Amino acid sequence: MSAITRDEVAHLARLSRLALTDDELDHYATQLDAIIESVAKVAEVAAEDVPPSSHALPLTNVFRADEVRQSLTPDQALGGAPAVEDDRFRVPRILGEEA
Amino acid sequence: MTAGTIMPYDEALERFEPVLGLETHVELGTRSKMFCGCKTTFGAPPNTQVCPTCLAFPGALPVANAQAIESTIRIGLALNCSIAEWCRFARKNYFYPDMPKNYQISQYDEPLCFDGYVDVEVDGKTVRIEIERVHLEEDTGKSTHVGGATGRIHGADYSIVDYNRAGIPLVEIVTKPIPGADRLAPEVARAYVTELREIMRSLGVSDVRMEEGSLRCDVNVSLMPRGSSEWGTRTETKNVNSLRSVERAVRSEIERQAAVLAGGGTITQETRHFHEDTGTTTSGRSKEEAQDYRYFPEPDLVPIAPDPAWVAELKAALPELPSVKRKRLQAEWGLSDLDMQAMHNADAIDLVEATVAAGAPAADARKWWMGELARKSNESGTPLADLPITPEQIARVTELVASGALNDKLAREVLEGVLAGEGTPDEVVERRGLKIVNDEGELSAIIDQVLADNADAAEKVRSGKIAAAGALVGGVMRASKGKADAARARQLILEKLGVSE
Amino acid sequence: MSLIRKTAAELGSMIAAGEVSAVEVAEAHLDRMAEVEPKVQAFLHVDREVTLEQARAVDARLRAGEKLGPLAGVPIAHKDIFTTRDMPTTAASKILEGWRPPYDATVTARLREAGLVILGKTNLDEFAMGSSTENSAYHPTHNPWDLTKVPGGSSGGSSAAVAAYEAPLSTGTDTGGSIRQPAAVTGIVGMKPTYGGSSRYGLIAFASSLDTPGPFARNVLDAALLHEAFSGYDPMDSTSIDAPVPSVVEAAKNPDVAGMRIGVVKEFAGEGYQAGVLARYHEAVQLLESLGAKVVEVSCPSFTTALPAYYLIAPSECSSNLARFDAMRYGLRVGDDGTRSAEEVMALTRAAGFGPEVKRRIMLGTYALSSGYYDAYYGQAQKVRTVIAREFEAAYQQVDVLVSPTTPTTAFPIGERADDPMAMYLADLCTIPSNLAGNAAMSVPCGLADEDGLPVGLQIMAPVLADDRCYRVGAAVEQALESRWGGSLLSKAPQL
Numbered sequence A: 001m002s003a004i005t006r007d008e009v010a011h012l013a014r015l016s017r018l019a020l021t022d023d024e025l026d027h028y029a030t031q032l033d034a035i036i037e038s039v040a041k042v043a044e045v046a047a048e049d050v051p052p053s054s055h056a057l058p059l060t061n062v063f064r065a066d067e068v069r070q071s072l073t074p075d076q077a078l079g080g081a082p083a084v085e086d087d088r089f090r091v092p093r094i095l096g097e098e099a
Numbered sequence B: 001m002t003a004g005t006i007m008p009y010d011e012a013l014e015r016f017e018p019v020l021g022l023e024t025h026v027e028l029g030t031r032s033k034m035f036c037g038c039k040t041t042f043g044a045p046p047n048t049q050v051c052p053t054c055l056a057f058p059g060a061l062p063v064a065n066a067q068a069i070e071s072t073i074r075i076g077l078a079l080n081c082s083i084a085e086w087c088r089f090a091r092k093n094y095f096y097p098d099m100p101k102n103y104q105i106s107q108y109d110e111p112l113c114f115d116g117y118v119d120v121e122v123d124g125k126t127v128r129i130e131i132e133r134v135h136l137e138e139d140t141g142k143s144t145h146v147g148g149a150t151g152r153i154h155g156a157d158y159s160i161v162d163y164n165r166a167g168i169p170l171v172e173i174v175t176k177p178i179p180g181a182d183r184l185a186p187e188v189a190r191a192y193v194t195e196l197r198e199i200m201r202s203l204g205v206s207d208v209r210m211e212e213g214s215l216r217c218d219v220n221v222s223l224m225p226r227g228s229s230e231w232g233t234r235t236e237t238k239n240v241n242s243l244r245s246v247e248r249a250v251r252s253e254i255e256r257q258a259a260v261l262a263g264g265g266t267i268t269q270e271t272r273h274f275h276e277d278t279g280t281t282t283s284g285r286s287k288e289e290a291q292d293y294r295y296f297p298e299p300d301l302v303p304i305a306p307d308p309a310w311v312a313e314l315k316a317a318l319p320e321l322p323s324v325k326r327k328r329l330q331a332e333w334g335l336s337d338l339d340m341q342a343m344h345n346a347d348a349i350d351l352v353e354a355t356v357a358a359g360a361p362a363a364d365a366r367k368w369w370m371g372e373l374a375r376k377s378n379e380s381g382t383p384l385a386d387l388p389i390t391p392e393q394i395a396r397v398t399e400l401v402a403s404g405a406l407n408d409k410l411a412r413e414v415l416e417g418v419l420a421g422e423g424t425p426d427e428v429v430e431r432r433g434l435k436i437v438n439d440e441g442e443l444s445a446i447i448d449q450v451l452a453d454n455a456d457a458a459e460k461v462r463s464g465k466i467a468a469a470g471a472l473v474g475g476v477m478r479a480s481k482g483k484a485d486a487a488r489a490r491q492l493i494l495e496k497l498g499v500s501e
Numbered sequence C: 001m002s003l004i005r006k007t008a009a010e011l012g013s014m015i016a017a018g019e020v021s022a023v024e025v026a027e028a029h030l031d032r033m034a035e036v037e038p039k040v041q042a043f044l045h046v047d048r049e050v051t052l053e054q055a056r057a058v059d060a061r062l063r064a065g066e067k068l069g070p071l072a073g074v075p076i077a078h079k080d081i082f083t084t085r086d087m088p089t090t091a092a093s094k095i096l097e098g099w100r101p102p103y104d105a106t107v108t109a110r111l112r113e114a115g116l117v118i119l120g121k122t123n124l125d126e127f128a129m130g131s132s133t134e135n136s137a138y139h140p141t142h143n144p145w146d147l148t149k150v151p152g153g154s155s156g157g158s159s160a161a162v163a164a165y166e167a168p169l170s171t172g173t174d175t176g177g178s179i180r181q182p183a184a185v186t187g188i189v190g191m192k193p194t195y196g197g198s199s200r201y202g203l204i205a206f207a208s209s210l211d212t213p214g215p216f217a218r219n220v221l222d223a224a225l226l227h228e229a230f231s232g233y234d235p236m237d238s239t240s241i242d243a244p245v246p247s248v249v250e251a252a253k254n255p256d257v258a259g260m261r262i263g264v265v266k267e268f269a270g271e272g273y274q275a276g277v278l279a280r281y282h283e284a285v286q287l288l289e290s291l292g293a294k295v296v297e298v299s300c301p302s303f304t305t306a307l308p309a310y311y312l313i314a315p316s317e318c319s320s321n322l323a324r325f326d327a328m329r330y331g332l333r334v335g336d337d338g339t340r341s342a343e344e345v346m347a348l349t350r351a352a353g354f355g356p357e358v359k360r361r362i363m364l365g366t367y368a369l370s371s372g373y374y375d376a377y378y379g380q381a382q383k384v385r386t387v388i389a390r391e392f393e394a395a396y397q398q399v400d401v402l403v404s405p406t407t408p409t410t411a412f413p414i415g416e417r418a419d420d421p422m423a424m425y426l427a428d429l430c431t432i433p434s435n436l437a438g439n440a441a442m443s444v445p446c447g448l449a450d451e452d453g454l455p456v457g458l459q460i461m462a463p464v465l466a467d468d469r470c471y472r473v474g475a476a477v478e479q480a481l482e483s484r485w486g487g488s489l490l491s492k493a494p495q496l
């Protein structure tokens, strides 16, 4: 049985904002299936009572003082943008929630 | 937008019992943003308060603002929460153009503060609202929709985005479900948000201006049939951006859900949007797929482990909370519940308190703020606190009245002058020449003239019709342009005419 | 000896002494690049004028009597994953083609402060995802030892540039072995500092909890000098360690392992390892013993699950880190014809702008973090991470450093593993545990494999903030082997 179906790969592509072709979906389905089967080995390490590590080192409480620093100039901020209008980033229409 | 049917509120409440839930977002008033040093000034020119971090430029990293952490803990303490001994930020992953990283740094299952409560008073009854969690996250940028009909997102041709707001620290306060508010649910919701707002103010952590979006509210409502104990499906209404709207949104959603349920329908768990103009909610665009935010611990930030001794210090240093303060002031000022409530609703308590602190008697301070100034506030649509007059200035006016230098009519004119930007009360008195005529000689001369001009009325008084003295006093006030002390004038008139009351 | 054959330390002293100018040194290297780049293709971006301008500025600072570090005026090849104000930064991705950052990475800024002269931006696997540099969206890089072979990856442009004498030094980043593995297969020294020992600010993130900037050099001392130049606490990186940089230069100058306890990781040998790699590795271990070190075998059984754990943690973080490449604020935008939505344009841009390996990892990470799979995959991988860190801790109770081959095989042919991700991933088998635990680790050349005559690397692993031990052991191995070989390993490389 495969670990991941083509439909699931299509769902992952949607979640990841990747417009994949049908051929790509087939290709990735096969490869991801093999990879997932292989990485499932992590389950072999009996680790029920082991705390997970999200970080490499156990640092805590790293903060900065609430001080203002120089921002970018509008040119620096907007200079690399694909489209700009009125000092704002111009983006295609947003299929969002009605505001 | 389809206008659904509604069931009248009373009928809805006869048949169903509402369960509320509120999620409130408070923008903290820190100088710099949550994870970078950009300014947080409201209304700055677009994209002038942005940097590689808050624009999510490749390679930029977040560093948490210490003040924001402290403010969040203080909020948690003020809401009687437990403070986490150890917790982490988490990434909430979803794509949206106003969120530069396409994930929001938030907190997931390890909020900074949890399990608290706040008591609110509605209709003389205390309702305890339990707080599920208080956590810290970052705000998004702001999109403006261009083209299409009304600047709404639907039908727009494209959007333009300003990221000045992106990354401003945002505290999310989530209640546990609130059953038992019953028909007072809308008022309870409003009272809760009002209370939160005052707590934030007293802590000095945010300017909590709903109209500027620094306090925003999502309202969850579900209904269960009377006699049932099983909660219904809830909806989440967003965009509820005034206290009045909080109340209206709850009421409207109760009426709508009741009609749906009574008609045999089911409630869809969904996001709805509140419309100020109609006072109703409409369904948000239903998503193609259920959101899967793929939360995971933020690897760019290290865990927070507040020192318990520091938390204890913060707790000890909390200011007197608004509800406690209200009780104290009510007793000090000797006010009825009703009067106190009216002041609370008008947002006048802090102003009156400050006026009293500046030397005015409580009754006078209250009289001005709840009378003349409340009227001005209503007329101009300006919140009381935003009127261009200070508690110290009100105190000065009451002082002038008490000393006899002004009467109430003149005092009102002084206030008008101050509101019109003519200066301090003393400057207005000076410039407008509003001092009471308390020079006995001058007053006496005016009275003589008035008596001579109104011989008939003078004769009537002399013959015992003391009621006719009113017209003479009126004449004196007119002649003095209102600057005479009416009581003294009356006294002198009677003396001169040889009668007594 | 020509300037390009000199060590960084030598060049630094010559420049400081006024024997040669930074401009002359930069020109010598730019000329070398012009000569060999057509074959090696280590760089993505070179701008002779920008480089010479930097060199002139350093010469001026030195003339003005400014006190600069030992590497002032020395040229360096900079991995194109660090932002640079004066050169484009692409992470070898089409999605960032031509992007000019408005800010310098902390590593970049520190190179400039120390007076290093940036020769250009080096090639890499797109967003540092890969072990061969074939995943660059622009072109592959060729191993100077054999141009048909990969230079390792992801920092393959940086390793090749140093091995081809285009630069005496280069920067890399190591997420699962991306410094050590390319160093090993090109016969040079590569160091992954302790996580948090070098700043990630301005390093385009692949996997935040693993990414570590580090140095490449042709010898251990040069690597130490570069390590010292750009490492250390950075308040712009919350995961940066607020502690002094371990005394790596001093360690590199004291190649003495007498009395040191060296642990041989039992799990990293045997099946799947190239015979020639194991032969050189065992010789290196014997050599250390002959130099007075006490060698013991150490078992770290969970190290075999490091690879699967890594291929859950790194893709998970990358799926989120790379979400910002969305065609809205910078970089490529595809399909914006005025009718498509932002969502569609994002998806089209990302499909066009990311290469296959990046897409693979984004989807794998999205999968591992999805509700319903999180506990079994990402969550479990994080527990494995804890177990591995504990095994390291236990091992370091017994020994001062651990050693293993850096990589199971020598450089493989370009194209051989290009569409076989599982085979490609094996290249990082031995290097990944140190990333998961945040430890320091180095690869130092230990000879050529008999069967193909290609370089083999010895990996030296040390506890957190004990980076100096890697340098001490690495320098000892280097000194002993170079006296046996009569020169550096690289001197045996064929002429380009």
Ligand SMILES: [Zn+2]
Residues within 6 Å of the ligand: B033, B036, B037, B038, B049, B050, B051, B052, B053, B054, B055, B167
């Ligand atoms: Zn910023």
